[in-house]
Amino acid sequence: MPTDLASQIVPIHQAVKALGWPVICTPGVEADDIIGTLAVRATGHGVHTIVSTGDKDLAQLVNEHVELINTMNNERQDVQGVIDRYGVRPDQIIDYLMLIGDTSDNIPGVPKVGPKTAAKWLTEYGTLAELILNADKIKGVAGQNLRDFIPRFDLTRQLVTVKLDCEIDDLIPGLDSLKPLALDSDTLIKLYDDYGFRSWLRELSGDPDRIPQQDSRAVKPGSTVGSSPNTETVSTSSYGPAAPQPMAVVSPELIHYESVTTWEALDKWIDKIQAAELTALDTETTSLDPLQASLVGLSLCVEAGQACYIPLAHRGYDVGPQLDKQQVLAKLKPWLTSDKHAKVLHNAKYDAHVFLSEDIGLKGIEEDTMLQAYVLESHLRVNMQDVAQRWLGVTGTPYEEICGKGAKQICFDEVAVDLATHYASEDADLTLRLHQVLRPLIAAHEGLEATYALEVATSRVLTIIERNGVAIxxxxxxxxxxxxxxxxxxxxxxxxxxxxxxxxxxxxxxxxxxxxxxxxxxxxxxxxxxxxxxxxxxxxxxxxxxxxxxxxxxxxxxxxxxxxxxxxxxxxxNAKTGRVHTRYAQAAVITGRLASSDPNLQNIPVRTAEGRRVRDAFVSSLGKIVSADYSQIELRIMAHVSGDQNLIRVFAEGGDVHRATAAEVFGVSPDEVTADQRNAAKAINFGLIYGMGEFGLANNIGITRSAAKAYIDRYFARYPGVAEYMERIKVVAKEQGYVETVFGRRLSFPELKGARGARTAAAERAAINAPMQGTAADLIKKAMVAVQDWLEQKKLKTLMVMQVHDELVFDVPEDEVALLKAELPRLMGEVASLDVPLTSEVGEGSNWGQAH
DNA sequence: TTACCTGGCTCG
DNA sequence: GTACGAGCCAGGTAAT
The missing domain is CATH 1.20.1060.10 (Taq DNA Polymerase; Chain T, domain 4)
Structure with missing residues (x-):
């Protein structure tokens, strides 16, 4: 055999035999080609996806090609036949059309169609079958006709295989003699980086043993869990070392993940979860949008390292046996809907939506590891990957590694069952192990325990609000x-x-x-x-x-x-409900606030008259919109936490707080306050919550710096407790690296711990603001829980439909309006007793614009 | 064509 | 440099 393959053109089956690698060597070969080749090898073995332990990019690229080739192999036989037999998905045809587009770049006479065009066709015709049937009516932007594409499918295959310099059919016999796919991407990447592609081939041909032929880690699930590949990782955790806690350590050989595809196996697992004190539960679905998502499978774990995955709706031409989804859910429903059986999930709100879409009201959600991680470290990311890395020292499999990302992302129901089993079981396993590590840390601090309990209760309310949606x-x-x-x-x-x-x-x-x-x-x-x-x-x-x-x-x-x-x-x-369903991110904002997205309903215009008209479109479906908002909540919290007697008195006396502070600062009686003075006081009131300086105030109200300084000095002279508080909080933040809300929520500022310099000024301002914004977040969450509990206890039909930081919005039947308006201020005011009254303002109207 | 970044603007 | 915390849009450009 030649020793320098890189200099020669070698048919792929020869390369396979010589090296155990399907390598194509042509002049000018590039990374794309080797990736394509690896993908061809993978598909030749019926492999759908390749798991990598190290670098994501190569595995990802290979997987993308695997997807394309699998699609192509399916469809070249007979497009309509493939549709009928396998139900090819729209995104697959898009990929295929993209492949045509890619390949046709250099081929005169082959029209190019991008995914946008393909997507447009599919949108118009709904299904791929419709699309094909109407092929002669469909024209692309450049006038090309879809019918012209169909006979070219085969041509495209030819073009692609020519590019790969082999026939796929030739390839397969060569591959048959090989052992199952072994890919160690760490080694691949290292060799590629160290030697470049051609040298790498030389290395391979000279010493094929350098690449492990049987590295089960790379192919078979099971190894990415249990040990951190990077032992030098330094934890940023404020609560402990990155070293795995004793309870979380599961040695890799003890990990067992299984697919549940027989009724016997299911019954065995039902026995386990019935007997368990706590079960980790996770769902796999078709979408990241919880209201759009359809259940594909679910995983369970009752003991660290021992987990199962129940595939329910996987698809594909070679999908293995699966139990009937409805029968499985019927068998599991008593357990799922029982609050006697405690469950732990990572972001339970999502799974709760998925089950609700299956008409199952998930109960017994006692623990949520996402919220645990958030309560402990709200400034860090709380997705499963990052949390497992931080707290368990374990590198779990990222979702992107299974499904790809961006436009080429595939649906989880297309993932092969064995791979899905690994991924999903791992999620349930890690959830349980995280719970075992995180829960005691929270229980050790009264304030954290209370905060966590509030978050778990809030999660349930958010599920309800999101599902309610709001009529537009x-x-x-x-x-x-x-x-x-x-x-x-x-x-x-x-x-x-x-x-x-x-x-x-x-x-x-x-x-x-x-x-x-x-x-x-x-x-x-x-x-x-x-x-x-x-x-x-x-x-x-x-x-x-x-x-x-x-x-x-x-x-x-x-x-x-x-x-x-x-x-x-x-x-x-939403087409089904006719309403808009926002998503509230519960663990996104470092201060404890919620964030709203898709769409964001927390930044609907209000400050200008023409903008405010948008709120007229937020209407009631039951009768009236009722809105209740805490008035001056953060300033009240400032009064409380600073203990400043003057500021507390201002609130105790009620009335216009800005006018009152203007009177204090400028030394006049409240009715003598001019508009300019009130504006200045208002700007200071708001500004000091954010740690504003004289420059900021001057800019804000259009006065000179020295005038601004004079105002601030007078303000602090009248409210010395506020000035002291701001100094105190800076010291606290610097010493302990975190500050606390009134209710004990911890907000970390690791960059402040022991640090100084210009860059810390911004962090100091954040630290000053955090207790106020965070306490306000605590209060509104308490209010949401209290109000929703009250609505249910009173069996009212009123729907909570929005939260906007200090405001709750309700869709209310006419006959409940009076009750709501009477009770909301009480419920919202009684959630805590501070040194200042917690007042709220309630409004009603036929739409949100009027309810203010 | 897509993915990512920037500048800008909305809210509390 | 200069006020805290978010999400989203259009345009522009780099990567594919």
Missing amino acids: DSDVLHKQSHGLGERLLGLEEKAYELAGQPFNMNSPKQVGEILFDRMQLPVVRKTASGAPSTDEAVLTTLAQDYPLPKLLLEHRSIAKLKSTYTDKLPRMV
């Missing part, structure tokens, strides 16, 4: 969109005239070129990257002397309204 009047938004669109056109016309040429008003770059290059306006400020800034403050300054900036400001604000709100919200309406 799309017609209202469409009309607004239309009006805004016309105004945008008018503004554009005027702006082009002033600029002397058309330009994209949405592009900061083009706006900058027009203003500062063409029109030679003065540069007020530069952005972080050095370009002249065109933000609101700059344009407002320029608008005093020039007409165009004013138009730009108006255009900006209207374009934002249209694109983010009036255009977007109607598209977010």
Whole structure:
């Protein structure tokens, strides 16, 4: 055999025989080719995905090719036949069409179709079968006809195999003599990095043993758990070393994950979970969107290292035996819906939604390891991978490694069952082990225990709110969109005239070129990257002397309204429920607040009249919208935590707090306070919550720095407790590395611990703000739990539909409105007793806009 | 074509 | 450099 394969063209089966590697060596061979080759080898063995222990990129790339080749192999036989037999998925045909596009780049006469075009076709025709049946009617953007593509499927296969310099059929006999696939990507990457591709081949041909032929870690599930590949990892945990806690240590050979595909095996596991004190549970689904997700399988773990996966809805041409989904769920339902059987999950809210979609109300959710991790370290990521790495020293399998990412991500139901078994069992196993490690750490601190209990209770309420959704009047938004669109056109016309040429008003770059290059306006400020800034403050300054900036400001604000709100919200309406279902991230904000996304309902406009109109589209489906918000919550908390007697008295006396503080600061009676004085007091009140300095205050209310300094000095003179508190909290944060809310939630600032310098100033401000924002978050969470419990206890029909940091919004039947308006302030006020009253304001209306 | 970043703007 | 905490949009560009 040749020893220098890199210099020769070697048919693949020869390479296979010589090296045990399916290597194609052609002049100019590149990384793509080796990846493709490895993928071909994998598919030749019926492998669907390759698990890597080390670098993700190569395995990921290989897996993408595996997917393409599997698809291609399926479809080249007979497109319609494949559809009928295997139910090829839309994303697979997209991939296939992409493959055509990729390959056709250099091939004259083969039209190119990208995933967007393919997706558009599929959207129009719904299913792949429809698409194929209507092939002659379907035209792409460049006029190409889908029918033309179908006969070319085979051509494409030819082109691809030519590119690989072999026929797949030739390849397979060569592969048959090989042992099962062995890929150690650490070694691959190292060799590739050290020697480059060609040298690597030489190494291989000279010393094939350098690559382990049988490395079960790479192929068979089971090894990525149990030991950390990187022993030098240093934990950032504030609570303990990264070294695995004794209870969590499971030596790899004791780990056993199994697929449950027989009724006997299922019964055995049902016995186990019935008897268990606590069971870790995890679901696998078709979507990351919990309301869209459909159950694909579920995993259980009652003892560290011993877990099972029950595949329920996997698909694919060679999917193994699976138990009937409905029968399995029927057998499990008594256990799932029993609060006598305690469960631990990682982000239980997600799984609760998945089960609700199967008409199963999951009960007994007593523990949630995501919330445990969040309560312990709210400033760090709480996904399973990162948490397991931090607390167990274990590198679990990332979701992306199983399903890919981005546009090429596959659905979990396409993942091979054995691979899914490993991944899903591991999740349940790690959940249980995390619980064993984290739970005692929380129990050791009263404040953390209380915070965790609150988070678990909040999770249940959030599930309800998300599922309730909120009714949106799309017609209202469409009309607004239309009006805004016309105004945008008018503004554009005027702006082009002033600029002397058309330009994209949405592009900061083009706006900058027009203003500062063409029109030679003065540069007020530069952005972080050095370009002249065109933000609101700059344009407002320029608008005093020039007409165009004013138009730009108006255009900006209207374009934002249209694109983010009036255009977007109607598209977010769930087809099944006719409502908008936001997602509340419970472990995303370091201070303990919630975050809302898809869509974000916590930043719906309110400050301008035209923006506020968007809220008119948030309507009631039962009768009225009722909204209740804590008034001046963070300032009240400042009064409480600082213990400043003057500030406490201001709140105790009630009335207009900004006017009262203005009277204090400027030494006049409340009714003598001027509008300017009240504004200054308001700016200081808000600013000090954020740790604002004189520069910030001066900027904010348009006064000189020295005037701002004078105001702040007077403020602190009148409220000395506030000044002392701010100094105290900085010291505390620096000494212990964390601060606490009133209820004992810990908020960490590791960068402050023992540090000093310019960069710490920002962290200091965050530390000053955190107890207030965090305590406010605690309070509203307590309120949500109290109110939802009350709604259920009173058996009311009212739905809680939104939380906006200090506000709760309800969809209320007419006959419950009076009760809600009477009881909400009481319920919200009684969740805690601070040194200041906790008052709230309640409003009602037929929509959210009116309810304020 | 897609993925990621920047600048800008919305909210509490 | 300069006020805390978020999410989302359009444009622009780098990577594929």
